[in-house]
Amino acid sequence: MAALSKKLRSVEGGRLMFWCPGCDGAHQVTIGEGPGPRWGYNGNPDAPTFTPSVLVRSGHYVPGQEGKSCWCTYNADHSEDPAPFKCSVCHSFVTDGRIQFLGDCTHELAGQTVEIPDWEEA
Template identity: 35%
Template sequence: MSKVVLVDEETGEYWFYCPGCECNHRFWAGNKSSCVPNWDFNGDADKPTISPSHRVIGGNEHGRTVCHSFIKDGQIQYLNDCTHQLTGQTVRMEDFNI
């Protein structure tokens, strides 16, 4: 099973599951448009590495949320500015189920 899934070939949009946020996150790789950021992606769906870091800022009924991580060799290294329970931890990526 893949850890990341290409959902839009034209825009280079990929999704992965974030166990810290308990939802999917997305990134773009190979997109020639300047409308979205682009990450470097090693192309390995089972042991993905993307750079630079991946940061998602959102909010819920409890206030502002932050998920900030490095993804290297199929592992998510959560940075200390995350607002969820996995801050400061490194975990294996889960298989992505559509």
């Protein structure tokens, strides 16, 4: 992982990574040519824009996982020692260094727009 700016990190395989304050974790997008989903990138590491939206799902929110065991069921069964993971949705537009969290997010920043935090703050 290499620092491109205070906001972005470059990761192997043509991926860029930014810190998501809603999830309190990093999200990655893949840019450039190659197989698999690719995002457009404005080339500005200080105020990045990625297109289209960034959608991150985990647990039972992942297509095909509905009704199967997930972090919700694990943590309910292990309430005395739950895992540090949870089922979630984070859906956003990243434009000019700001993250616009859409209403389908399952975290507390749903519906809000915030600056991408610097890695040192995260």
